[in-house]
Amino acid sequence: MKEDIVHKLLDIVQTILKNKGIDSNDEIDLNSPLQEHGIGLGSIEILTLMSEIENQFKVEIPEKFWGSQNFQSLNDIVNFLHGQN
């Protein structure tokens, strides 16, 4: 179950990175920070990721994550999604 979440999440991230012009064939570390110094997502891309997660996983991300302190890594997101099931 968790593997399915990771697989689907990585698909979303890779699409966003591709749209940004970043070739993400390398393995993405789930513990890396989401931002520019980690996976390479800017603030708008992180919001896009959160919107895509809501649409594709049919979940509602709580309001506290929509402020300046949102998810720090993909692992945080995986744990959140896993907890929704």
Next chain:
Amino acid sequence: MDCCYTLKNEDQFCLSNSLEHYFKLGNSNIKNWQIFLAMNVPGFHYNTLQNPDVEILNGISDTSDKLLDNFTALFKVKLVEYSKNKVFNKKAVLAFVDDYCLPYSNAFKKYHNIRFICLEIKEKSGCLIFDNEYKDLDVNIESNLLLSFYEIENKFDSHAYPHCNDIITDAVQKGYLMPNNTLADEISSFINELKQRSKTLDSEILYNLFFFINRPSGPATTRLQMAESLNFLSTENNTDIFNNMKTRYMNLSEQWRTIGNLFFRISKSWSQKHFDRIIEKLEKVFLIEQETACRERI
């Protein structure tokens, strides 16, 4: 015209952001909030939904030329204008750009918005742009993307700059740190407009609202900069008299940031429930802004 909440004239906040990037390129450690105070730019301005041609100013009473004068006077630097040909040999410059010609801009080929950015020329066909966020663009430097260029004399001479305390003392003496009590009334009008037009808010307008709130000139960033300024004052003067005000501005910044991001969320996927929640949060932030304007004075 559907494109609302955009700046029609030069964006002074982008100027302070660009100046910070510019100084960083020279390893000068000048913070955005210092430039922000030196230029007299607390607050923000915007166009209304109903009258997009009317620009409402908030906390800004001068033109960008006057703000630049404030900046150059306090930092004792001089702006030198360069021609396009000469700029090809320059490593980093400040430039006036038109968002209409900026490929990554939300206003690209939609409407004109002249403002300052910092850029570093890589080669004739590309440049690094230091805008609200870092960009690496393959843009044609010969195009009308770039309107004019400036170099700052003595920009890497940190001895030329005044001490932070001097900047803040100057800002306080000139009244720059006074909260503006007209903002709360404007937020109230804004909420009413949103309620009346909720059925006609398409994704582009909603995205513009997100951008309007989170951009350097927006309330989220300007409130954060105000809190950072107050934090510096507290530390430097070893006092806690600014603590309440600092906390209030930090809270306001976070509230605005969340509202902005929630606009982004419904621009991607409309939800009446989420829209109603935004209105609820705006009404709450209206009360905090009103309270801040009435109670706090430096």
